[in-house]
Amino acid sequence: MDQIHLMNVFVSVGEGKSFAAAARRLDLSPAAVTRAISGLEDQLGVELLLRTTRNVRLTEAGTRYLDDCRGILASIADANEAAAAVNSELKGNLSVAASDAFGKDFIMPCIVKFLNRYPEVEVSAYFLDRVVNLVEEGMDVAVRIGHQPDSSLKALRVGQVRPVLCASPGYLARNGLPLHPADLLRHTMIAASGVSPRVEWKFGAQDDPTVVRIKPRLTITSSEAAIDAAVAGLGICRLLSCQVGNEVGDGRLQLILANYEEAPLPVYVLHRGNKFGASKVRKFIDLLVEHLRTHASLNAGQAMQERKHELICA
Structure with a gap:
C-alpha cells in the first residue's frame, strides 16, 4: 500500500481515537481503514493501536509514530505548496500563536502590515495564555517568552524581556x-x-x-x-x-x-523549520523577526534600563 496513504489513515485514527470517525473524515469505508492500519502494523512489525469494543488507544510506539507521521505529512504538504504556483503568489492561510497581551501589542501590528502587503493571504491569530504545540495544533509560527527546551522546532531569538x-x-x-x-x-x-x-x-x-x-x-x-x-x-x-x-x-x-x-527572559520566534516551507510562512517570519528585533522594548531596553537606575533612590 502507498506509505503516505497509510500514514494519513493512521494519523486520522490516532487523532480521533476512532476508526469510524477516520473513515468519515477520509471518505473511506470502515473496512478500508481497518485494512490500512493492519497493513501498516504488519509492515512495521509493531502494534500501534489498542482496540477494544469501546475505544481505541495509542500504544507507546503508536504515540511516537503519530508525532513522526504528523511531521512527515506536514513536510510533504509544505513541499507540494513550495512547488505549486499558488506558493509563489502567497495565497492561503497562515496561523500564528502568541500569548494574549504580547500578541496584541507586538504581533498584531506585524500581522496587519503583512496582510496589507499580501492581499491573497488570510491569517489566523491565536493569542492564548498557554503554550501552543505547533505540530499537534497545526500552527505555522509561534512567539514564546522564556528558555525553550530542546525540540525539533527552529528558534530565532528576537530580543529579551525582564x-x-x-x-x-x-x-x-x-x-x-x-x-x-x-x-x-x-x-x-x-x-x-x-x-x-x-x-x-x-x-x-x-x-x-x-x-x-x-x-x-x-x-x-x-x-x-x-x-x-x-x-x-x-x-x-x-x-x-x-x-x-x-x-x-x-x-x-x-x-x-x-x-x-x-x-532577562529571551523571546523567540518558533517554526517547524522545514526546508520546503511555504513562501507565505518564510515571508511572514522574515517580517516578524525584523519587526521584533528592531523593537525598543525587546532589544537592549535602553530607555527602561536607564530609567530603572534613576528610579532606585534611597
Missing part, C-alpha cells in the same frame, strides 16, 4: 519604597496570572535567589487589568518589562527593586 516590579508613584508615596524583597511582605500585592502565577517570587541570581512568599490581595488573569490596578494605586505588581514600558515611560508606574531583578 520580570519587573512596579507601582504607582501615589502608592509608593503613601506606603513607602521597598528597598529589599522582604519589604514586600508589608505591602499590598497584585498577582497577574501567566506572568507571576506562583505564590513564591524569586529575585536575583538563579543559582542563589532570594525567595519571598507573597499573599496577593488581588490575583487576576489579565495582565492588562493588573496594570490598570497598579496604575490606580492599589499595590505592587510583577509584570514583564515589555508590558509596562509605556506606563513607566510616562511616569504612571515606577520600577522598584531593580537591583534584585531576575535574569
Whole structure:
C-alpha cells in the first residue's frame, strides 16, 4: 500500500481515537481503514493501536509514530505548496500563536502590515495564555517568552524581556519604597496570572535567589487589568518589562527593586523549520523577526534600563 496513504489513515485514527470517525473524515469505508492500519502494523512489525469494543488507544510506539507521521505529512504538504504556483503568489492561510497581551501589542501590528502587503493571504491569530504545540495544533509560527527546551522546532531569538516590579508613584508615596524583597511582605500585592502565577517570587541570581512568599490581595488573569490596578494605586505588581514600558515611560508606574531583578527572559520566534516551507510562512517570519528585533522594548531596553537606575533612590 502507498506509505503516505497509510500514514494519513493512521494519523486520522490516532487523532480521533476512532476508526469510524477516520473513515468519515477520509471518505473511506470502515473496512478500508481497518485494512490500512493492519497493513501498516504488519509492515512495521509493531502494534500501534489498542482496540477494544469501546475505544481505541495509542500504544507507546503508536504515540511516537503519530508525532513522526504528523511531521512527515506536514513536510510533504509544505513541499507540494513550495512547488505549486499558488506558493509563489502567497495565497492561503497562515496561523500564528502568541500569548494574549504580547500578541496584541507586538504581533498584531506585524500581522496587519503583512496582510496589507499580501492581499491573497488570510491569517489566523491565536493569542492564548498557554503554550501552543505547533505540530499537534497545526500552527505555522509561534512567539514564546522564556528558555525553550530542546525540540525539533527552529528558534530565532528576537530580543529579551525582564520580570519587573512596579507601582504607582501615589502608592509608593503613601506606603513607602521597598528597598529589599522582604519589604514586600508589608505591602499590598497584585498577582497577574501567566506572568507571576506562583505564590513564591524569586529575585536575583538563579543559582542563589532570594525567595519571598507573597499573599496577593488581588490575583487576576489579565495582565492588562493588573496594570490598570497598579496604575490606580492599589499595590505592587510583577509584570514583564515589555508590558509596562509605556506606563513607566510616562511616569504612571515606577520600577522598584531593580537591583534584585531576575535574569532577562529571551523571546523567540518558533517554526517547524522545514526546508520546503511555504513562501507565505518564510515571508511572514522574515517580517516578524525584523519587526521584533528592531523593537525598543525587546532589544537592549535602553530607555527602561536607564530609567530603572534613576528610579532606585534611597
